Amino acid sequence: MTTATRPADAYPGSYGTSEGGAVGRVTLQTIADRVGVSRMTVSNAFSRPDQLSAELRATILQAADELGYVGPDPAARSLARGTTGAVGVLLTESVGSAFQDPIAAAFFGSVAQELAPTGLALALLPSVESPDRIPARDIPMDGALVYSCAGDMAPINWLIKRKLPLVFVDQAPIAGASSVLLDDRVGARAAAQHLLDLGHRRIGILTTANDRSTGIAPDPATAGAGYVSRERVEGWMSALGPAGADVTVVHLPDNTEANAEDGARILLDLDDRPTAVLCFSDLIAWTFERVARAQGVRVPEDVSVVGYDDSPIARRAQPALTTVRQDLEAKGRAAATALTRAIARSRGDASVGEGPDAVWVPTTLVVRDSTGPAPA
Amino acid sequence: MTTATRPADAYPGSYGTSEGGAVGRVTLQTIADRVGVSRMTVSNAFSRPDQLSAELRATILQAADELGYVGPDPAARSLARGTTGAVGVLLTESVGSAFQDPIAAAFFGSVAQELAPTGLALALLPSVESPDRIPARDIPMDGALVYSCAGDMAPINWLIKRKLPLVFVDQAPIAGASSVLLDDRVGARAAAQHLLDLGHRRIGILTTANDRSTGIAPDPATAGAGYVSRERVEGWMSALGPAGADVTVVHLPDNTEANAEDGARILLDLDDRPTAVLCFSDLIAWTFERVARAQGVRVPEDVSVVGYDDSPIARRAQPALTTVRQDLEAKGRAAATALTRAIARSRGDASVGEGPDAVWVPTTLVVRDSTGPAPA
DNA sequence: CGGGGTTACTGTAGCGGTACAGAAACCCGA
DNA sequence: TCGGGTTTCTGTACCGCTACAGTAACCCCG
Numbered sequence: 005m006t007t008a009t010r011p012a013d014a015y016p017g018s019y020g021t022s023e024g025g026a027v028g029r030v031t032l033q034t035i036a037d038r039v040g041v042s043r044m045t046v047s048n049a050f051s052r053p054d055q056l057s058a059e060l061r062a063t064i065l066q067a068a069d070e071l072g073y074v075g076p077d078p079a080a081r082s083l084a085r086g087t088t089g090a091v092g093v094l095l096t097e098s099v100g101s102a103f104q105d106p107i108a109a110a111f112f113g114s115v116a117q118e119l120a121p122t123g124l125a126l127a128l129l130p131s132v133e134s135p136d137r138i139p140a141r142d143i144p145m146d147g148a149l150v151y152s153c154a155g156d157m158a159p160i161n162w163l164i165k166r167k168l169p170l171v172f173v174d175q176a177p178i179a180g181a182s183s184v185l186l187d188d189r190v191g192a193r194a195a196a197q198h199l200l201d202l203g204h205r206r207i208g209i210l211t212t213a214n215d216r217s218t219g220i221a222p223d224p225a226t227a228g229a230g231y232v233s234r235e236r237v238e239g240w241m242s243a244l245g246p247a248g249a250d251v252t253v254v255h256l257p258d259n260t261e262a263n264a265e266d267g268a269r270i271l272l273d274l275d276d277r278p279t280a281v282l283c284f285s286d287l288i289a290w291t292f293e294r295v296a297r298a299q300g301v302r303v304p305e306d307v308s309v310v311g312y313d314d315s316p317i318a319r320r321a322q323p324a325l326t327t328v329r330q331d332l333e334a335k336g337r338a339a340a341t342a343l344t345r346a347i348a349r350s351r352g353d354a355s356v357g358e359g360p361d362a363v364w365v366p367t368t369l370v371v372r373d374s375t376g377p378a379p380a
Numbered sequence: 381m382t383t384a385t386r387p388a389d390a391y392p393g394s395y396g397t398s399e400g401g402a403v404g405r406v407t408l409q410t411i412a413d414r415v416g417v418s419r420m421t422v423s424n425a426f427s428r429p430d431q432l433s434a435e436l437r438a439t440i441l442q443a444a445d446e447l448g449y450v451g452p453d454p455a456a457r458s459l460a461r462g463t464t465g466a467v468g469v470l471l472t473e474s475v476g477s478a479f480q481d482p483i484a485a486a487f488f489g490s491v492a493q494e495l496a497p498t499g500l501a502l503a504l505l506p507s508v509e510s511p512d513r514i515p516a517r518d519i520p521m522d523g524a525l526v527y528s529c530a531g532d533m534a535p536i537n538w539l540i541k542r543k544l545p546l547v548f549v550d551q552a553p554i555a556g557a558s559s560v561l562l563d564d565r566v567g568a569r570a571a572a573q574h575l576l577d578l579g580h581r582r583i584g585i586l587t588t589a590n591d592r593s594t595g596i597a598p599d600p601a602t603a604g605a606g607y608v609s610r611e612r613v614e615g616w617m618s619a620l621g622p623a624g625a626d627v628t629v630v631h632l633p634d635n636t637e638a639n640a641e642d643g644a645r646i647l648l649d650l651d652d653r654p655t656a657v658l659c660f661s662d663l664i665a666w667t668f669e670r671v672a673r674a675q676g677v678r679v680p681e682d683v684s685v686v687g688y689d690d691s692p693i694a695r696r697a698q699p700a701l702t703t704v705r706q707d708l709e710a711k712g713r714a715a716a717t718a719l720t721r722a723i724a725r726s727r728g729d730a731s732v733g734e735g736p737d738a739v740w741v742p743t744t745l746v747v748r749d750s751t752g753p754a755p756a
Numbered sequence: 757c758g759g760g761g762t763t764a765c766t767g768t769a770g771c772g773g774t775a776c777a778g779a780a781a782c783c784c785g786a
Numbered sequence: 787t788c789g790g791g792t793t794t795c796t797g798t799a800c801c802g803c804t805a806c807a808g809t810a811a812c813c814c815c816g
Contacts, residue, residue, distance in 0.1 A: 031772055042796045047774065056794060074541045078520040079464060080772035082455040083801050089518050090466070090503055099496055103489025106482060112504075113479025120475055120506035123513025127466055127503040128488075130496035136427075137499025142465050144454040144520060165450045290696075320666075322698070407802055418766045423804065432764060456802035459771050 090125040092148035114336020169346035182342040182360040191328040191367025192239025203378035208271040208278035213255035218266040221253040264291035286311035286318040304376035323373035338363040466501040468524035490712020523723045545722035558718040558736040567704040567743025568615025579754035584647040584654035589631035594642040597629040640667035662687035662694040680752035699749035714739040
């Protein structure tokens, strides 16, 4: 990486006394003095145009422009108004990893998109706490989204203590807070039923858990540490259990290719290799396909694979993945709406109703080419 | 989508008078009165622990806890201190689309990751302006990243007028502001040279531009509207031009699969079909591979393809893509560092030097299976 | 026992706005 | 001409916190 340094020349951002000779900072008062009106009138010129005549407003705005005044100071305005114009998003432990996941990234995009018309900015809150700076506690915001975090994270408690309007997404909600959840049990159940209908009875599951290492879980019921994982496992098992299927659950420490490879091998190396595999994500399913192909195991002739999420990978995979589709746009929209409603509610806006919202986003099975009849 | 409503029961976030009977809001003064010290001492208990005795601090903290006081109000603190603890990121026109792009998403993740230890939150600034709320003007922040935006976007001007410390990423920098740029010309040139070395002389280029529709560009030199696209085209041409290669440039309105398909077809349908294609992104290259395969054109036997970015797609593609790798981690790290330095500089911290930073992140050619010798 | 240096706490003066309740001028119909 | 309603502008009182410059007590040492 090359680093060069140039003198700060024409950049308007260079600090110090700028042209005009005015030393102190320009505030409403500066402009008020210049124009010969009260500070309040200048404030109104910027924030409540209907409170003064158009001409005076024009005069004020021009004076402001000449003085290089941009607009009311956001921090001061936040204090006086009690609103900041930003909402937070609390992410998983590692901020970066949340963006590795295309599903999470797409969700944030959708939320930001939905929030844009309201003028709210989305502040990503790192959950690492340096001793004296704790974003969840110290960043000014009007509300926050809690996205797929371990339920006991300290930052969540800061948000709660601040009494911020909160929306929990893909995560066990707190009593009284709004929530947006995927209808994961239904989707997972449909996927499992699809396999049963194709005649599969020996089924593998590749899902994430908080375990340190990749390996076979002793008991499907306890499976999954994350809320989402648990929901999906329960959905799958709700179909597989009653059907008396022979289920092997493999836990992965996280949703990455490397771990998925290990997990795939474990299943493929079993003496009684499953004839079908249900995966926590498309990435895992795609990896399974790849490992299987490398071992000469054909998909779907020898083994069927089902993904989850219907991410872009699913269509690109070869063969294209049968998966459970979630509507990320809808999820983002729901989260944004729930949050703005929660904020409105906290301000006493009666039109948004009393209690918190609880939204379930539907999931649907998408059958493609990675599943087929169980081998005889 | 199902929406249910429950009564707000145990949620600590429910507003109104909480236990204790205290009506007004709890502030530093409330605690000061309770403990019998000055408000300043309470402030110090939270913000400057070294300014009072440990015992008194404990007493104060306990009283605060009993009163349900979380900590100094962020908005008030921002005003008094002059810092907010958040930095903005200005995104492309559509906030959502920035997240569709895995490269952009990974970059944000990396930036957030790097910023985390400093306790700075990353605020995503939508560029849409509702009449009275303009995030770039109204959100409290200490500095901002401008990421791959059209240079004349109004929000950029707000940021500049606010005299915020700025860092321009993947974008033509402004004199005096810091910048982080990819060494695109070098990378693109290497890719083009690689094709020349393989004997290719009839070469297609698929890149993005602001044109409305997909089509052949009349003149390679004017090609590309975005800064990044322009840099890459110049890099490619710097090798192809002198070699006297026969170059056809196709412009896509954006970096999406749908448009890439159209562009790929245009090149594949040419009478004199290129023997190699340079693409603006891996997504485009991958799409080209797919369209070629569908038409029975073999990669790399009949046509070679080079991508850009070395995104996850590149490795997953079949055949795996030859591409130009950019180090997103480094880019994120550089952007975060440049920004914190710019902020420090604006505060008069002499240890970070005088002028703005200008960082170039290196690019390297990664040869995989999508390129081969030119067909005879 | 006096003087210099800490340590522990306090008072004042903002930070830069906005809400709200006037007040003055203006308008209009009866 | 008078009363009530608008429109337009102003004054005051905060919003909740922190910087900074004290002040007072304490400590240590020659």
